[in-house]
Amino acid sequence: MSRPQPLIAGNWKMNRLPSEAVSWTRELLARLDRAPVEAGELALIVPYTHLPAMTSLAFGTQVALGAQDVSAHEEGAYTGEVSAAMLADLGTRYVVVGHSERRAYHGEDDALVNAKAARVMAHGMVPIVCVGEQRAERDAGRAEEVVLGQVERALQGLAPADPAALVVAYEPVWAIGTGLTATAADAAAMGAAIRRLLRRLLPTVADGVRLLYGGSMKPGNAAELLAQPDVNGGLIGGASLQLDDYLAIAAAA
Numbered sequence: 216m217s218r219p220q221p222l223i224a225g226n227w228k229m230n231r232l233p234s235e236a237v238s239w240t241r242e243l244l245a246r247l248d249r250a251p252v253e254a255g256e257l258a259l260i261v262p263y264t265h266l267p268a269m270t271s272l273a274f275g276t277q278v279a280l281g282a283q284d285v286s287a288h289e290e291g292a293y294t295g296e297v298s299a300a301m302l303a304d305l306g307t308r309y310v311v312v313g314h315s316e317r318r319a320y321h322g323e324d325d326a327l328v329n330a331k332a333a334r335v336m337a338h339g340m341v342p343i344v345c346v347g348e349q350r351a352e353r354d355a356g357r358a359e360e361v362v363l364g365q366v367e368r369a370l371q372g373l374a375p376a377d378p379a380a381l382v383v384a385y386e387p388v389w390a391i392g393t394g395l396t397a398t399a400a401d402a403a404a405m406g407a408a409i410r411r412l413l414r415r416l417l418p419t420v421a422d423g424v425r426l427l428y429g430g431s432m433k434p435g436n437a438a439e440l441l442a443q444p445d446v447n448g449g450l451i452g453g454a455s456l457q458l459d460d461y462l463a464i465a466a467a468a
């Protein structure tokens with residue numbers, strides 16, 4: 216089977232004001248108009264407050280919008296939460312679930328990540344399920360066991376009929392925001408291990424599910440990482456806030 220089309224997703228985290236996001240999106244779209252990025256799909260994973268304006272600006276372009284989290288509940292008395300139905304209603308395509316910062320600072324576990332992913336899929340959006348090991352786990356030779364366990368628990372009971380309905384992002388925790396990157400060989404090996412697990416869990420769609428790498432991806436290392444067979448795109452934090460860097464990474468896909 217041919218490789219899935221790459222997805223270059225910029226995770227803005229808690230950065231920029233909504234007004235700044237509008238001018239940034241206009242600039243991105245103007246640059247893409249002048250010099251389209253051929254390979255793959257672009258996505259911007261932004262704070263909830265930025266989604267309405269950015270979604271309308273990017274409607275009908277090659278840029279999709281995504282949220283960074285979602286409630287595991289359908290609706291009701293959950294003050295402060297945002298539901299999958301609300302995000303879908305705005306035209307949001309992707310929702311990141313289980314980012315390591317949510318796991319670390321908000322105590323999210325695989326069962327919650329699983330519930331969120333199910334909610335996202337039920338509303339016709341695509342969960343980007345994040346997994347990744349800590350430095351000590353890699354040093355102890357347990358990286359693969361930890362990551363595959365996270366994938367298996369996060370995908371429990373999910374049965375996408377279409378490979379495009381699910382994305383898995385491997386983000387080694389020690390590489391996020393540190394300037395340290397997994398070697399291309401390590402990213403490739405983890406991608407291959409996740410793919411083998413998907414073939415067991417979701418045999419009909421496994422080969423078409425996009426597997427992203429995240430963790431200090433930059434223009435200087437993107438081409439080598441993205442050339443690995445089971446690295447079908449990137450989840451890019453810091454570098455996605457610089458337009459030139461984001462477009463350079465997209466061009467490397």
Ligand code: 13P
Pocket residue numbers: 226314386390391392393394429430431432450451452453454
């Ligand atoms: P950095 O690219 O800043 O390391 O962040 C990666 C990340 O967490 C994307 O979700």
